[in-house]
Amino acid sequence: MSTSDIDQLVHLLSKLPGLGARSARRATLYLIKHRESLLTPLGNAMATAAANVRTCSVCGNLDTSDPCHICRTETRDKTTICVVEDVSDLWALERAGAFSGYYHVLGGTLSALDGVGPEDLSIEPLLNRVSDTGVEEVILALNATVDGQTTAHYLNDRLSDLGVRVSHLAHGVPVGGELDYLDDGTLATALRSRRSIDQS
Amino acid sequence: MSTSDIDQLVHLLSKLPGLGARSARRATLYLIKHRESLLTPLGNAMATAAANVRTCSVCGNLDTSDPCHICRTETRDKTTICVVEDVSDLWALERAGAFSGYYHVLGGTLSALDGVGPEDLSIEPLLNRVSDTGVEEVILALNATVDGQTTAHYLNDRLSDLGVRVSHLAHGVPVGGELDYLDDGTLATALRSRRSIDQS
Structure with missing residues (x-):
């Protein structure tokens, strides 16, 4: 294996949702090979976000x-x-x-x-x-x-x-969705909530 | 949309191999919600790696x-x-x-x-x-x-x-692999390179 700095980066990246150990290693290599264009800016962006991002006291955004x-x-x-x-x-x-x-x-x-x-x-x-x-x-x-x-x-x-x-929010058929693939509950709801053509 | 610091983090994360725009947003939210345990350490690990990692002049590691x-x-x-x-x-x-x-x-x-x-x-x-x-x-x-x-x-x-x-390296059937799923080239090579049982 490689040394602690690289291992540490792999370890932390692998904690992100959607990244496992293998993809974290791939991402780490990619980062190190794109040091100026990605690794340094991303490190800075994380430090900035950690320092500046807060929860809105009004809405929670x-x-x-x-x-x-x-x-x-x-x-x-x-x-x-x-x-x-x-x-x-x-x-x-x-x-x-x-x-x-x-x-x-x-x-x-x-x-x-x-x-x-x-x-x-x-x-x-x-x-x-x-x-x-x-x-x-x-x-x-x-x-x-x-x-x-x-x-x-x-x-x-x-x-x-x-x-x-x-x-x-309205329940129904997703735009672009095919009836054949919809679950029964959604189909039944969409049928019950049907609308006149001129209404929509 | 959110503001520039968060957008910047999403934008940079989405450049990683294996992460698209959607998973980069998910990872960004996860990072911000785990600020102390992940966002700050990961930012530091990236800065450390950017500063310290170099290519070995002997082997290229x-x-x-x-x-x-x-x-x-x-x-x-x-x-x-x-x-x-x-x-x-x-x-x-x-x-x-x-x-x-x-x-x-x-x-x-x-x-x-x-x-x-x-x-x-x-x-x-x-x-x-x-x-x-x-x-x-x-x-x-x-x-x-x-x-x-x-x-x-x-x-x-x-x-x-x-x-x-x-x-x-030897070519052949991967350990744990099933013949049924192997391509013809690998099967033919594995057959040509067959070894006596006592040899392996």
């Missing part, structure tokens, strides 16, 4: 400023908050570019199995935001898993007390 | 010292040199732990298509090592590709002039 650049944007739609489980979901929605309101990151879902209760998630801050500001609609963009739907149900109960409209 | 720790080990078999294309092959052989001699990294293979000639590889240094030191056998551990075998053929010509024994 990760950014170099607090409040984050989304919460600081005055031109977004102040009447709508989109609730997501994780920062990655927020990024995915921003990439889709279809939402112009503000976000709220829960930090997970309720889970009896994993012992995650309402107090472990950013639910009180959400309720405070909704009652303190002029929010009219809360969109629950939670994953279509059992835990995600349990959480949506719980949030719906708490939010309807505040007199705010609560909605969730 | 990557190490924090020159000569590398293998070339500095006096107890290895000085009569044998194993020639490999790349540092990753050297590491693979060291992991297998089946070779106790010294190595020589060519840095690639001859390739008419890519315009790689003998002067682009570490061939002269290899010939000098063989003629200057008491090397008795050179093992050509090159990949079983067309370019690898062309290079082996060329090296065999050059090395036999120096009166040294030249060998190559």
Whole structure:
């Protein structure tokens, strides 16, 4: 084997999701062979991120400023908050570019199995935001898993007390998806939620 | 999208072999969530590697010292040199732990298509090592590709002039491999190179 500095790099890279021991070795060699163009800049980018990235105290997004650049944007739609489980979901929605309101990151879902209760998630801050500001609609963009739907149900109960409209993402056939490969639950839901052609 | 520090980290990570844009985003989020245990150490490890890792002037291995720790080990078999294309092959052989001699990294293979000639590889240094030191056998551990075998053929010509024994790795059925899934060329070679049971 090689020496400790290289081993250490392989060891740490192999902890990243999606990289195993073999791909971490490949990445390490690639990094060392591209020292100026990749290894040094990546090391610097990691140091910068470690020093600067913080959690937005308003919505829970990760950014170099607090409040984050989304919460600081005055031109977004102040009447709508989109609730997501994780920062990655927020990024995915921003990439889709279809939402112009503000976000709220829960930090997970309720889970009896994993012992995650309402107090472990950013639910009180959400309720405070909704009652303190002029929010009219809360969109629950939670994953279509059992835990995600349990959480949506719980949030719906708490939010309807505040007199705010609560909605969730539509279930149905993914754009580009083939019926043949869809599970029965999705097909049944898509059929039940069918829409008139002129409506869409 | 998120801001420039995070984007920069995603952008650089996505250049690593085996990571695309999606997995780079996943890795970035994972890094930021494991700041103390992974992000900071990994940034430091990259800075250390960028500062310390160099190419061994004797064999071409990557190490924090020159000569590398293998070339500095006096107890290895000085009569044998194993020639490999790349540092990753050297590491693979060291992991297998089946070779106790010294190595020589060519840095690639001859390739008419890519315009790689003998002067682009570490061939002269290899010939000098063989003629200057008491090397008795050179093992050509090159990949079983067309370019690898062309290079082996060329090296065999050059090395036999120096009166040294030249060998190559055995071709055959991989250990644990199933005949049904092997290509015809490997099967034919394995059959031609069959060995008596008592010999192995």
